[in-house]
Amino acid sequence: MHLREVPDMKNNNQHTISLLVNNKPGVLIRIALVFARRGYNIDSLVVSPANDSSFSRMTITATGEVKTLEQIIKQLNKVVDVIHATDHTDDVVVERELVLIKLSIQPEQRSEVLQVTDHFKCQSVDISKDTLTIESTGSTEKIDALVTMMQDYSIMEVVRTGKVLMSRGLTAT
Amino acid sequence: MTTNTMTGAQAIIESLQMQGVEYIFGYPGGANMPIFDALLDSPIQLVLTRHEQGATHMADGYARATGKAGVALVTSGPGATNAITGLLTAHMDSAPMIVLCGQTITPNLGMDAFQEADVSGISFAVVKHSYLLKDVEDVPRVCKEALHIAESGRPGPVLIDIPKDISSAQFTPDFSVDMDLPGYVIPEKAYSADVQAIADLLQDAKKPVLLIGQGAIISNATRAIKILAEKMQIPVVTTLLGKGAFPERHDLSLGMLGMHGTPYANFAVKDCDLIMSIGSRWDDRIIGNPNTFCKDAKKIHVDIDLAEKNKMIKVDVFAHGDARLVIEELNTLIRPGDTAKWVKECQRNKKKYPLKYRKQGGLKAEFVLDVLDNLLEEDAIITTDVGQHQMWAAQFLKTSNPRNWISSGGAGTMGFGFPSAIGAQLGAPGRQTLTVVGDGGFQMTMCEMSTAMLQKTPVKILILDNKYLGMVRQWQDLFFEKRYAGVDMEGNPDFIKLANSFGMKSFRIRRNADVERVLKEALEYNDGPCLIWAEVEKEDNVYPMIPSGLDYSEMLLERPKEKMDAPPGST
Numbered sequence: 001m002h003l004r005e006v007p008d009m010k011n012n013n014q015h016t017i018s019l020l021v022n023n024k025p026g027v028l029i030r031i032a033l034v035f036a037r038r039g040y041n042i043d044s045l046v047v048s049p050a051n052d053s054s055f056s057r058m059t060i061t062a063t064g065e066v067k068t069l070e071q072i073i074k075q076l077n078k079v080v081d082v083i084h085a086t087d088h089t090d091d092v093v094v095e096r097e098l099v100l101i102k103l104s105i106q107p108e109q110r111s112e113v114l115q116v117t118d119h120f121k122c123q124s125v126d127i128s129k130d131t132l133t134i135e136s137t138g139s140t141e142k143i144d145a146l147v148t149m150m151q152d153y154s155i156m157e158v159v160r161t162g163k164v165l166m167s168r169g170l171t172a173t
Numbered sequence: 174m175t176t177n178t179m180t181g182a183q184a185i186i187e188s189l190q191m192q193g194v195e196y197i198f199g200y201p202g203g204a205n206m207p208i209f210d211a212l213l214d215s216p217i218q219l220v221l222t223r224h225e226q227g228a229t230h231m232a233d234g235y236a237r238a239t240g241k242a243g244v245a246l247v248t249s250g251p252g253a254t255n256a257i258t259g260l261l262t263a264h265m266d267s268a269p270m271i272v273l274c275g276q277t278i279t280p281n282l283g284m285d286a287f288q289e290a291d292v293s294g295i296s297f298a299v300v301k302h303s304y305l306l307k308d309v310e311d312v313p314r315v316c317k318e319a320l321h322i323a324e325s326g327r328p329g330p331v332l333i334d335i336p337k338d339i340s341s342a343q344f345t346p347d348f349s350v351d352m353d354l355p356g357y358v359i360p361e362k363a364y365s366a367d368v369q370a371i372a373d374l375l376q377d378a379k380k381p382v383l384l385i386g387q388g389a390i391i392s393n394a395t396r397a398i399k400i401l402a403e404k405m406q407i408p409v410v411t412t413l414l415g416k417g418a419f420p421e422r423h424d425l426s427l428g429m430l431g432m433h434g435t436p437y438a439n440f441a442v443k444d445c446d447l448i449m450s451i452g453s454r455w456d457d458r459i460i461g462n463p464n465t466f467c468k469d470a471k472k473i474h475v476d477i478d479l480a481e482k483n484k485m486i487k488v489d490v491f492a493h494g495d496a497r498l499v500i501e502e503l504n505t506l507i508r509p510g511d512t513a514k515w516v517k518e519c520q521r522n523k524k525k526y527p528l529k530y531r532k533q534g535g536l537k538a539e540f541v542l543d544v545l546d547n548l549l550e551e552d553a554i555i556t557t558d559v560g561q562h563q564m565w566a567a568q569f570l571k572t573s574n575p576r577n578w579i580s581s582g583g584a585g586t587m588g589f590g591f592p593s594a595i596g597a598q599l600g601a602p603g604r605q606t607l608t609v610v611g612d613g614g615f616q617m618t619m620c621e622m623s624t625a626m627l628q629k630t631p632v633k634i635l636i637l638d639n640k641y642l643g644m645v646r647q648w649q650d651l652f653f654e655k656r657y658a659g660v661d662m663e664g665n666p667d668f669i670k671l672a673n674s675f676g677m678k679s680f681r682i683r684r685n686a687d688v689e690r691v692l693k694e695a696l697e698y699n700d701g702p703c704l705i706w707a708e709v710e711k712e713d714n715v716y717p718m719i720p721s722g723l724d725y726s727e728m729l730l731e732r733p734k735e736k737m738d739a740p741p742g743s744t
Contacts, residue, residue, distance in 0.1 A: 020576055022356060055355075074480035079323060080288060080302040083356040129418070 014043065015069050016095070016165060018173050019058040019076065020083040023049055027081045031058065034075045040064040044162030055083065057173075059164045086173075088165055093164040093173075097145045100125070102133045105153040113153055120146045131156065180339040181309040182201035182207035182340035184275065184512035186215045187350060187566060194244050196220055196235060196599055197273075202248025203288060205275030206342040209246075213607040220599070220628060223620035225252050229259020230618065233268045237579045238554055238599040240391070242323040242331075248273045250288030253334075258586060265583025266414060267391065271360075272610060273314075273318055278338040279307060288359075293334050300327030307673035314350045321352060326359045327478045347738040351700035360477050360491040362502065365493030370490045371449070374471050380515040381407045384430065387414035387582075387738040388452015388476060390575040395419065396494035398451060398503050406512045408519045410438040412453045414569055421571035427519060428571075431459040432719050433564040436526035436730055439717060441519050442467065445727040452496045455485035456583070457721070457742060465724045475499050526730065528568050530713075536685055538562055538637040538709040542569035542609070544688045545635070549694055553605040554597050558590030558614035561643035563691040564664040564715045567608040575660040576601075588595045588617030594632045595625050605696065606631065612638040612665050622675040625702040629637030633695055634704045636668055639711050647714045652739045682707040 019028050028047065035042055043061045050057045062069070076085035096160065105113060110132060114124065115135050118141070126133035136146050140163050149156060167173045179187070185208060189197075198220045201209045212219050222228040225247045232243030249255045253274045263270040273647055277286040293305050302322045306314050319331040389395055395418050402409050402425050409419045410430040414685060419426055427438040442448065448467050452475065453459070460466040463486055472488040474481070475496055482491045492499050531537035542565050549555075555570055556579040557563040563580055572578040579597055581589040594608035615636055625632055646660040671681035681693045682688055682705065695705045718729045722742020 026297075029294070037298065047529075071480065071484060074482070077433060078353065078478070078480055080357050 006138075013065065014063045015087055015089045016163060017060045017062065017073065017076070017085060017087050019085045020050060021056050021058060022083070023054055023056040023082040025048060027056070030079050030081060031060075031076060032136045034072055034079065035060075035062060038065065038072060040072060042066060044160070046162045046164050059162070061163050066096045067160050088167070092168055093165045094168060095139055095163055096137055096147070097140050097143050098135065098137045099146065099165045100133060100135050100157075101150055101155060102126075102131055102157040102158050103150065104130060105132045106130070109153070116149055118162060120149070124148070148169055177479040178343055178345050179340050180202045180207060180211065180340065181306070181312050181335070181344065182211040183214075184253065184309075184312040184344070184346040185335070185340070186217060187346075188313050189244060189320070190215055190217050190273075192317070193241060194321050195459050197246050198222055198231040198235075198242045198596065199246030200228055200248065200252060202250075202252045202275060204249035204277060204337050205252070205273070205340070207337060208273060208335070214479050220624065222424055222624050224618065225255035226258050226588060227531055227618050227621040227624065229270070229272065230257050230262065230442060230586075230589050231596035231599075231621075231624075232270050232272075233259060233589075234556060234579055234596030234741035236263070236268045236270055236596075236601040237401050238597035240324075240576065241600075242271050242320055243596055243600075244271045244273065245671065247275070248288065249277055250290045251290075253290050256616070257296060257299060260296055261331040262584040263454070264299045264301065264579050266581065267387065269323040270330040272332045272334060274334045276305075276334045276336040277338070278643065279336045280338075281696075282336065286452075290712060292332065292729055294675045296332050299330070300332050303332040303334070306336065306339045307574060309339050309344045311344045312339075313348045314352060314553070315337065316356055317495070318352045322354070322357065326357075327388070352356065353499075360479075360494050361401075361498055363475070363492035363499045365502070367490055367492040368499060368502050369502055369506060371473050371475075371492060371663060374447060374473060374490065375407075375449070375501060376508055376510045379512065380445045381405070381447040381449065381510075381512060382441050382445040383407050384442075384448055384450040384453055385408045385409060385415040385418040385420075385625045386453025387418070388411045389418040390414060390452070390497050392452065392496040394451065395575050397497055397500035397504060401500055401507065404504070405507055405509055406516050408441050408516060410434070410441060410677060412456065412582070413461060413580060414578075414582045414738040416567060416577045417572040420573045422573060424520070425516070426522065429455075429567050431634070432461070432721065433568070433715050433717065435528060435568060436717050436728070437519060437522040438723055439719065439728050440522045440526070442516075443487060445470050447471040447473070449475070449476045451500065452477075454478075454481045457485070458522060460551050461483055461719050462722055462724045468730060493630055503725035508722070520719045532568060535710040536682065536688070536707065537713060538639065538707075539569060539713075540563050540634070540685060541637065541682065541688055541692075541707050541709065542658070545607075545692055546570050548689070548692055549607070550605045553575070553607060554579065554594070554601055556580065556590050556594040556597055556606075556608045558608070558610040559585045560567070560611045560614060560714075561589045561639075561647065562609050562611045562637040563627050563635075570609075587614035589614070589635055591615060592618050592624075594634075595630050598630045598632050599628065607633040607635060607696075609635050609637065612636055614640045616665075619671070622672070622677055622702070626675050626677060629701045631699045632702045634702065636706050638665065638705065638706060639713065640665060641711055642710075643713075644715070646695065646712070650712070650714065651720075651733070651737055655737070668704060668706040677701070678703040680705045680727065684695055
């Protein structure tokens, strides 16, 4: 099973970009092309309708050179369907990610695992004879730490939502 | 507001007509038949082309000659894919254009229907914006938005994909509908602090240069720029597409800069202590080596597109706004500095290093163009194809007015010259229109000779025929040890017979002594299109040349004595 590598957060070439875009067909591909054309890899992408459902919110994390990213942000803002695109890399923001982890586990290991998950304030969302599925919400760093801890047990699947964020206080995202 | 019921196709045509569209350049097919049908009852004139690529270049030429969007109409599938080159050409050169594509009916979308192509998917990277019409009620809004987006800000092509059931559907259009473009903002004035910063830098500069691009033409900034240059006594260089933004016969004009720019323009750029770009994007043909370009000079950039800021080179001041508004504001702040010595130096270089070519020997393309320059009317429209002839034309044909010079710069699209001249001529009727083409590029779109004949468009086609793909041959000559591969145009037609078969008037230039007489005769012929076939020296190279990616100090004024390494830049 291939597990995602824990990103090195000291290496500041991962960026988080938030976008407000028209909620229309084809918008996603216009945005993805801006990244792909410049060889930028999108690590995670979250799209959902905004408060006003004629718009969508997107949060994209991507890895690459800072200079290329500046160009990407400007090019994103040029896309007619993009209301605005902002790089939040060094901003003070509330950021969250949700993870579901399914473990292959025998009944005798359960309490040990639940102790660890308790520490991470996880919820168990599904239990069967051979499996335990837990859910956790938090910063990307916290989720990375949880996934690392769970490597000691037999992980069957990990599904992460990818990061969403919101600016603090009166600042608009 | 109208309460008439009509089809989607009729609403498209009516909407375009209400917004001032005069011509549609098109080619029919199954999927766009309703739109062709609607054109029969419209004052908009259909120009039936012979290929969709020609239709897009005609729309492009019309757009560049008038400043208004040119409109092409193609069918689905191969019709649409044939328009892609034209979209790229317009996109790279910021030309306003609308491409209407027929499409299969909506229930068939994605079902691999006959002549279905996902043209939206194929074209995303070469359009400013695009629409797939899924609801006929959207027609009036989409047509309005498409023209607005194509023509405003930094212009570009907009594609509208129109399924046949939508163009056939009956509805009652509301043409008064508002546009809905919350993400589309057109920059106007720049920050005053940036404009003031420019004024300060200009005043301190001893050796300033203005670098004018097509953005200056698009924003109608040319009058303001002339005032700026004259008041501040600053020499002016232009990009290929900026030709005409500043009168090239003006004392302060140094002509085109860059890879094949004039020696004196390039010397000025090499030695300046300040360079100010107005509506140019510091293209790689212009900056050569981005690490050494104007290394010690202050750099100023005025552009409507924020994405051009620091894209190619880092600048000291970037003024984000419409060039005309920025320069008009700047002109209220400037105080002349001391540039008299510098202007003299530039003018000395102009005399010392003129554009030159060998006068003896066989017929030279440069000679033909040099003579032509003296015969053309002041406001003649010149279009070119792509290659050596394009560079020679840019050097030798002096352009006095905006929108008089039309050439494919960014995309370098062979086959552009002739059809763009047809479009330009229709957009500027009564004006002398001549296209300079090579034997290679002309053959890519020469099927449009029928179109020109049919429209009786008095376009003059000057073929500078060296029986080679000359620019590639020049590179093979200089950097590939003269190993000529795939550049010999053996098999070229007899262009006179070709013209005659279309019923087109033709002229032939064989010798130096023919040039002036034949060109005069051709320029006086106005009963329709004509073709001038000039067979020129086969292995002539374009100089000056700054091999791609190299510094301005490495400009070649003539053939290098020693063998050169392949240059580091691209093409």
